Amino acid sequence: MNLSQLNEMQRKAVRTTEGPVLLLAGAGSGKTRVLTYRIAYLIESCGVDPWNILAITFTNKAAAEMRDRVDAAAGQQAGRVWVSTFHSACVRILRAYGSRIGYTSSFSIYDTDDQKACLREVCKRLEIDTKKLNEKTILREMSRAKDELMGPEEYAAAAGSDFRLKQIAGVYTEYENQLKKNNAMDFDDLICKTIELFSREPEVLESYQDRFRYIMVDEYQDTNTSQFRLISLLAGRYRNICVVGDDDQSIYRFRGANIYNILNFEKAYPGAAVIRLEQNYRSTQTILDAANAVIANNTERKPKKLWTENAKGDKVHLTVYADGRAEAGGVASQIQSLVRDGWTYNDIAILYRTNAQSRALEERFVVEGIPYRIFGGVNFYARREIKDVLAYLKAIDNPDDEQSVRRIINVPRRGIGDVTLDKISRYAAAGGSGLTFWAALKKAREIPGISARTAGKTEEFVSMMEFLADFASAHSVRDTVDMVVERSGYLIAAAENETKEEVESRKENLNELMTKAAAFDEENSPASLSGFLQEVSLVADIDQLDESAPTIAMMTLHSAKGLEFPCIFITGMEEGLFPSYMSIVSDDPKAVEEERRLCYVGITRAQKELFLSAAKCRMIRGETQYNKISRFLKEIPRELLALDDRSDSWDDPDLYERAAARQNRLAKQQEREEMTIGKRTGSRLLKLYGTPLKEPYHSSSVGVSFEKRLQDYRETQKPAASSRVKPEAAWTSGPAFGKDPSELTAFRKAADGPGYGTGDRVCHARFGEGTVKAVEDTPRDYMVTVDFDEAGTRKMMAGFAKLRKI
DNA sequence: GCCGCCAGTATTTTT
């Protein structure tokens, strides 16, 4: 096989196929390329059956990219290589063998919300006061325990006599029981239940060990203990395990990633080959120098130094703004000038520490007409209507899933409230592990304390669900989704209580879900509902990044890992924001190191141009904060930086410090005054640093009040009134609607029919022209069946469809 | 059982 396109180290990595290999791949060093070549090399030059190769990534996106590249490099055979994320690999194994540890193949997967809901139930049952023992703490502890492969018994044993820990152990035990009863697993379970399966059923493990003779793991620095264990188990027989990672890019320790997996790989696998990829092909020399300079301040890392043969390139652009609003404006104008220079919008990405920072930028971009897309924030699958409909589907597919049944039993309102649900829940719990919530629900009439009237309602619900389950067993996933929406009356109820826009956006999202269902139907035959739900549960927003869209990309620094763009902006480089307040005040001095790695990840996303910015003050959570510039900026050698002329009074490099000192004196004085009159002083942050900048820079002086000057200043900065468009408007592109009830009248059912009848030709905004096949009279609206010329036959509510007779 | 108000709370989050 021709490896001439690779450098020496890369070739070595490709050719070292046998035994354990640790590949330390710096940012932009072509690790995906190496992995792809390695797979192709194994197949072509070593005669390995692709069936025997497993490549594990963390994100679906990375898996898809790897899939494409392997397909391209290794030809027809490549399809048989198993390329997958940790979680979807486990789902696949558990679907096949989960019955051995007591799950059916249609087990539900619980996301954080489901987990929380379930936990709340458990706490209620155990009469645990969640004010004293906070839910988040419990979730964090349980997740940590699972990451470390501690079951409830081990956890209880380790708790010893500590009251809180013992309490948590009790909750953990009960939570596990509940999930088991629900035939459900949370994300952590997917990994540990697979391990449990392997240890309980050695022949299952052996069959996989035998299959996966060559295993590769990407982003190894982010694996946690259980993932490491899983991989070790799989590699147990052949020990051909190649892990690829960069300890400098470990940014998920807060979620349990265990950096020692990479730092101690050589101990776990004595004799492992260690290969370093240090040549960077991505960034300019200058950008790389900046990144190296920053990361050099960390102590806990494997020593390495990235180098490049790339051109020196432009200096790193640094701009310091007066406030967050000015920053948004400055970034916008920098983007416009990049576009004038010939870059396209999709060459550009903006990275920030917290999702909340996207707001200010967004508002500005709407005004300036800069097309943008935001990744992260609310995941598509986390949107309410999507979660609701998915809960219907889960409940249909796996009625034992109490969480999903509870979620939708009263959505839309069916007069089955919490009190009834609690009675059922208690009855089920009293009936032992054999009696699930669903089984109890079916017997509601026998439960003491539930009235005949209420029982009638639950029976109606049960029969609806049974109908839907029947329907699902005989129809495609797409049609099932359609039927669920219709039969549940979901949208009809939404239309009554919500604004036009809200309903429109819900409809749009549901259409999107149907598109995804249809795609799933096409790709899988037979397409099972369980399969669809399990796939959908493992999808994150960043997976949908569409590189071809002519928009700038906006995302958190975390989401940017693994991506690259010619032009990168990192905004909000201020102490307290980045590095975050939490990391600064943390008892763990290493917390800032994780932030620094995050900074390193951010900088190394850039290929050609890097723009860094800070604002002297910004609104955070409705409160204006004055922060110092980030220590990370100071770690970049001055000669690599070019101060942008948009900067707010930065003619002298030390000005900021001197100004800060002056402000500090003023602030302290003010603080003393305030203390004497007993007023609350500054935010916690200000106290922490003792250097509050109480006023904007060039406000010279005495006389006019700070507030007044700040206000004047804001007035001059304020863009046209139209900038105050709500961000959502950017998505829906249309005038914003208020909650004026008259706007809902459009949805009220017309008394004399929808204005068209069977056989009429009609036009729909999205689906085009079609012929009306049927008009059905339902209590709230007319249900119209239209055979569209292009889009096929669809059933819709007349009130929403807004069909025009032609 | 439902609805609305108020108070508390707020990093990052591949799955």
Add this chain to the structure above:
DNA sequence: TACTGGCGGC
């Protein structure tokens, strides 16, 4: 600022 959950009134 913006969302969520808990609680009290109907």
